[in-house]
Amino acid sequence: MDKHRVWQQLEQLCATESSLHLRDLLQVKDRFSRFSFRQDELLLDLSRQRLTTNTLTQLLQLADSCDLAQWIESLFKGDRINHTENRAALHTALRLPAEATLEHQGEDLVTLVQADLQRMQHLVEQLHQGQWRGFSGEPIDTLVNVGVGGSDLGPMMVCRALDGFQAPEARQITTHFISSMDGSQISGLLDQLDPARTLFVVSSKSFSTADTLANAATALDWLIRASGLTTELLARRHFIAVTANAPRAEAWGIPVENQLHFRDWVGGRYSLWSTIGLAIAVRIGMSGFRALLDGAHRMDMHFRHTHFSHNLPVLLALAEVWNINFLGIHAHAILPYDGRLAHLPAYLEQLEMESNGKSVDRQGNRIEHHTCPVLWGEIGPNAQHAFYQLLHQGSEAVMCDFIVPARRYADQSDALQSQHRLTLANCLAQARVLALGDAAVDQSNATPWQRYQGNQPSTLILLDELTPASLGALIALYEHKVFVQSVIWNINPFDQWGVELGKQVANSLLDIIGTPATTDRFDIATEGVLNQLHGQWSD
Numbered sequence: 001m002d003k004h005r006v007w008q009q010l011e012q013l014c015a016t017e018s019s020l021h022l023r024d025l026l027q028v029k030d031r032f033s034r035f036s037f038r039q040d041e042l043l044l045d046l047s048r049q050r051l052t053t054n055t056l057t058q059l060l061q062l063a064d065s066c067d068l069a070q071w072i073e074s075l076f077k078g079d080r081i082n083h084t085e086n087r088a089a090l091h092t093a094l095r096l097p098a099e100a101t102l103e104h105q106g107e108d109l110v111t112l113v114q115a116d117l118q119r120m121q122h123l124v125e126q127l128h129q130g131q132w133r134g135f136s137g138e139p140i141d142t143l144v145n146v147g148v149g150g151s152d153l154g155p156m157m158v159c160r161a162l163d164g165f166q167a168p169e170a171r172q173i174t175t176h177f178i179s180s181m182d183g184s185q186i187s188g189l190l191d192q193l194d195p196a197r198t199l200f201v202v203s204s205k206s207f208s209t210a211d212t213l214a215n216a217a218t219a220l221d222w223l224i225r226a227s228g229l230t231t232e233l234l235a236r237r238h239f240i241a242v243t244a245n246a247p248r249a250e251a252w253g254i255p256v257e258n259q260l261h262f263r264d265w266v267g268g269r270y271s272l273w274s275t276i277g278l279a280i281a282v283r284i285g286m287s288g289f290r291a292l293l294d295g296a297h298r299m300d301m302h303f304r305h306t307h308f309s310h311n312l313p314v315l316l317a318l319a320e321v322w323n324i325n326f327l328g329i330h331a332h333a334i335l336p337y338d339g340r341l342a343h344l345p346a347y348l349e350q351l352e353m354e355s356n357g358k359s360v361d362r363q364g365n366r367i368e369h370h371t372c373p374v375l376w377g378e379i380g381p382n383a384q385h386a387f388y389q390l391l392h393q394g395s396e397a398v399m400c401d402f403i404v405p406a407r408r409y410a411d412q413s414d415a416l417q418s419q420h421r422l423t424l425a426n427c428l429a430q431a432r433v434l435a436l437g438d439a440a441v442d443q444s445n446a447t448p449w450q451r452y453q454g455n456q457p458s459t460l461i462l463l464d465e466l467t468p469a470s471l472g473a474l475i476a477l478y479e480h481k482v483f484v485q486s487v488i489w490n491i492n493p494f495d496q497w498g499v500e501l502g503k504q505v506a507n508s509l510l511d512i513i514g515t516p517a518t519t520d521r522f523d524i525a526t527e528g529v530l531n532q533l534h535g536q537w538s539d
């Protein structure tokens with residue numbers, strides 16, 4: 001059946017089903033077993049989504065009508081599905097096992113990827129063994145990742161999440177992440193570091209991102225002032241470049257021997273699996289890093305080979321498409337019930353909104369329907385005391401993702417285990433109240449201000465435990481969900497042209513800051529502020 005027809009059928013279905021309340025849907029005895037799906041150590045519970053079996057059947061038809069199966073094959077084979085940049089999107093190749101093969105443009109990508117990993121492993125070992133020495137001959141004990149967007153959020157999120165999996169050899173190495181263009185992170189950090197023992201990892205796919213280059217220049221200046229040595233020597237001892245643009249990194253001053261590479265078929269927001277993951281590998285060791293890759297690979301295989309009716313990324317994508325395009329829900333909260341996942345919301349904000357924040361389809365036509373919703377989030381228990389009021393009683397419909405490990409602190413104190421029980425109870429309570437509203441408890445005497453409408457749909461992702469493998473699977477689940485939605489919406493999730501315009505305009509303003517805006521080059525508001533700045537800077 002053609003997509004237009006299925007879409008219309010779903011609209012008709014919505015006209016009758018949108019009034020269904022989760023309170024009633026959750027009365028059905030086998031609802032949990034029908035709407036929850038397991039893959040290895042990860043359970044995807046969609047029972048609190050406003051779906052019926054009928055809706056799901058038609059959503060699965062929608063996926064078929066969009067040729068989803070062919071698109072998935074194209075993704076994995078390395079077709080140039082990023083058509084606006086004429087590139088493949090082969091982040092899945094980064095997690096293939098060493099014995100696999102994947103021909104792409106006359107090269108075996110697995111050989112290439114394994115060689116990149118080998119170089120990374122060598123560097124990790126040098127750092128772990130204290131063999132990488134700074135300008136005074138002392139071993140490096142501090143690593144500062146300098147990057148932004150995908151070159152920062154992925155490694156930072158994973159390092160924090162897997163804090164407890166630190167490799168014994170990594171104990172003497174402290175890791176920091178610097179991203180903000182305004183220098184507020186780096187200026188504060190440098191005061192606390194020893195230049196002789198600090199290594200800067202300049203992570204940038206393009207090696208042209210102003211934010212990253214500005215922070216790297218500040219780091220170099222700090223080293224020069226501290227040591228009195230030349231740029232050349234300091235670049236050799238204190239800088240590593242992780243990039244897909246070796247010539248630019250070299251032109252900046254980082255010699256090829258100090259570079260780790262990845263390829264242009266890895267999108268920035270999909271790059272933590274590549275050498276961009278250096279900080280992760282330093283922290284959890286190469287075996288931990290490989291376990292992360294393996295968890296993601298197992299999710300890849302599940303996504304590629306499992307029937308859509310049991311395929312976790314496909315089902316998650318379809319449940320959200322139902323919310324966004326039919327139930328009219330355009331806000332999405334990411335709520336991890338585990339402080340180790342503190343950076344997951346920010347990571348997913350980039351993954352989802354930079355990928356699917358599009359309003360022009362693959363053929364260049366303006367899209368009539370909604371695409372990516374507004375996504376935000378916070379550690380769930382903290383958000384309970386901040387923005388949950390809006391989820392419970394606000395006027396916006398919001399879909400929520402609750403993410404929580406079933407087990408934690410198994411070999412630690414009873415007190416900590418109690419904290420985890422408390423966290424689980426709160427997670428389940430919030431999902432329950434959002435779904436049922438008043439019906440969650442007896443509210444017969446409640447005032448109008450105490451009434452809860454409920455019917456806010458949510459997804460619960462229950463990990464057996466948070467480990468490198470389960471985290472890999474979780475991230476891959478989200479990556480593939482984003483891809484499935486892009487196919488349904490007929491958009492390219494792998495470009496980000498909108499971001500580029502902001503960079504261009506910033507460049508055009510750079511030299512003018514602090515001078516009077518006498519020309520008619522800018523708009524009235526911009527010139528007004530430029531003149532104010534001129535006043536401030538010339539005092």
Ligand code: F6P
Binds near residue numbers: 148203204208268
């Ligand atoms: O400007 C957006 C963006 O290109 C992201 O897609 C990317 O993750 C980030 O900037 C950093 O880019 P790079 O790794 O090239 O410095």
